Amino acid sequence: MASSTSALPTTREKKKKKKGDKYKLKDLKALGHQLLSSRAHVNNLPLLLAFVSPASPPQHALESLLSLQSFFTPLAPDLPPSSASPAAAAAAAASLGEGAKADPELIYRTWLRSKFDEFVRSLVGIAVSAEAEETLREIVLDAIMEFVKMGKGGTFQSAIYHQLLHSIVYSSTEVDFLLELLSSKYLKYIDIRYFTYITLEKLSRNLETKDMRDDRSFADGEDGRDLKASIERSIGTIHYIISHVPSLNNLDEKSDCEMWSGSGDGSGMSESLKPEVEKSKSEKHESSVLSATKIAKKIKLKFTKAWISFLRLPLPLDVYKEVLVSLPQAVIPHLSNPIMLCDFLTRSYNIGGVVSVMALSSLFILMTQHGLEYPNFYEKLYALLQPSIFIAKHRAKFFELLDSCLKSPLLPAYLAAAFAKKLSRLALSVPPAGALVIVALIHNLLRRHPSINCLVHREDVESEAKDHLKLEEQTAGNGNDSTEIDLSKKPGFDHFRDTEVNPVKTNAMRSSLWEIDTLRQHYCPPVSRFVLSLESDLTVRAKTAEVGIKDFSSGSYGTIFAEEMRRRVKQVPLAFYTATPSSLFSESDFPGWTFHYENEEKTDAADDDGITKTLIGDHAYKSAKRQRVES
Secondary structure: OOOHHHHHHHHHHHHHHHHOOOOOHHHHHHHHHHHHHOHHHOOHHHHHHHOOOOOOOHHHHHHHHHHHHHHHOOOHHHOOOOOOOHHHHHHHHHHHOOOOOOOHHHHHHHHHHHHHHHHHHHHHHHHOOOOOOHHHHHHHHHHHHHHHOOOHHHOOOHHHHHHHHHHHHOOOOOOHHHHHHHHHHOOOOHHHHHHHHHHHHHHHHHHHHHHHHHHHHOOOOHHHHHHHHHHHHHHHHHHHHHHHOOOOHHHOOOOOOOOOOOOOOHHHOOOOOOOOOOOOHHHHHHHHHHHHHHHHHHHHHHHHHHHHHHHOOOOOHHHHHHHHHHHHHHHHHHOOOHHHHHHHHHHHHOOOHHHHHHHHHHHHHHHHHOOOOOOOHHHHHHHOOOHHHHHOOOHHHHHHHHHHHOOOOOOOHHHHHHHHHHHHHHOOOOOHHHHHHHHHHHHHHHHHOHHHHHHOOOOOHHHHHHHHHHHHHHHHHHHHHHHHOOHHHOOOOOOOOOOOOOHHHOOHHHOOOHHHHHHHHOOOHHHHHHHHHHHOOOOOHHHOOOOOOHHHHOOOHHHHHHHHHHOOOOOOOOOOOOOOOOOOOOOOOOOOOOOOOOHHHHHHHHHOOOOOHHHHHHHHHHHHHHHHHHO
8 A cells, every 4th residue: 555645645636626626537547557567556546537427528438448458467466355344354354364464465455345346336327327428338338348358277257247238237237238239249258158148147047036116115106107107127138138248159160269357268268157278289189179079068058047937037029029030040049948848838838819820839839849738829829819810910930830830730620720710710801912811721730630621611401401390380480589590400500609619519520611702792803713613622632732831921911912913914804895995886786786977967957946854854765766667
């Protein structure tokens, strides 16, 4: 520690600053040179540290930052661990002497450690501050990340990185610029990904505990709404970070993984990621591949814990939808045990609406690839068939999954019939693009399940006639009680229950696909043409092929119109004539009649005052008949 006499100028300078005398840039440069030149000027450190603040001018903050970074860079690896306070550190150092005189060097380094921690906190404050310039924030982030890899022996300083991510997640201001920098410049390194997952898991657990505690403490007042908004903002930040970490696909293929701490060699890795040392040159390649495999396995475990902890949080609706979209490709393939998502996905699937549609893809992967059993899956899937699904944003993926779910030959006939009948009923009220998808789905269902081909054409004439006679006899016998008669026995009655949510109770096997026949007269030509594909015998699988749902699932009015514009039509149907007509009526329209326009007759008729409208009406037919005879 410097003497008290050397500290007096610093105290006076602080008083001058409080009075309003500001330091110039050249003064800060001089203080920095003095600090770097000799330990005697170490009291310049607190003064320079005071300028590392978002409120300071950018030039002053930058000059102080560069001087302090140059001062701490060679000292940071050898500083003692962080402690609660300098006084506690001094007491701990004194206790090490066991009654003897404390080591001044240890006290000095402990003091330097406290100033280094304060410097890091100031840098983090500038990084997350909205008042600081973007250029300065980028330089500050680079300085923080340089200190992150300056642990003892080149190890990763996870405490500093955790402090940075903690401040970013809990920041009350916009940190999009900082997140973009972190994602583009640093998340490509393996060790940074590893400790990012560890930190995000801890932050997610803290947010979950905080949300549960605050739900019991706050009501729905203003404080409760502000707290909820703060938690949702933190959840959105965590989702941005965890979703922008690069994929783990390339870890198993690369033999050498790029590290931020230690420049990729074994000396710069932390103990948790440090691979085994190569024993011989002949085993170098094998050891490097083995180390990459071990690193990939460790990161996969941290990746799984981070995502599972994040999914336990009360996700806002927009984040919820983004998570469901990214799960099938970006999350499930990299989890150590994908079945751990079953609770989250089944809960999402039971919500209904668009959330259930978006959860279907991930749930289908767990069922088909990881052995998940979901007894009510088809019942929930049947409930999703509503007219609104044909205008949803993610309808294309839903229809493809629906076709895949109904592909199994072990599907019961009543279940396949229920889906076919429900889809055909929806064809009466959906847009033309939806009708095309429905025809394609029913085409595939009839081809895969020959047992439901009875729905195409049902003829129960004799049984219906007998039921009709019994119905008439019952009507005559009951007299005024005819309203209590079962109307389902009348000919032409559809036994399908459209409002039934359970496909077992829909009576679809007793119905028929009469709705598809009505599509023959659909106003949209592509729909009426595509219905003709159902006229062929779909039970003969060798002569037919399944229709690709992907070709119709993303259709709309625009795609139908564009497809019609590309069609080459040989002959276009016109309203009346293929050529421009020269008269209102042609002779072929009225055989034996001729129509002449004579100016003289028109003039005489106009000048003759004795001819009235009644007379013209009486002699109109005679005049036309005489004209016909003359011709």
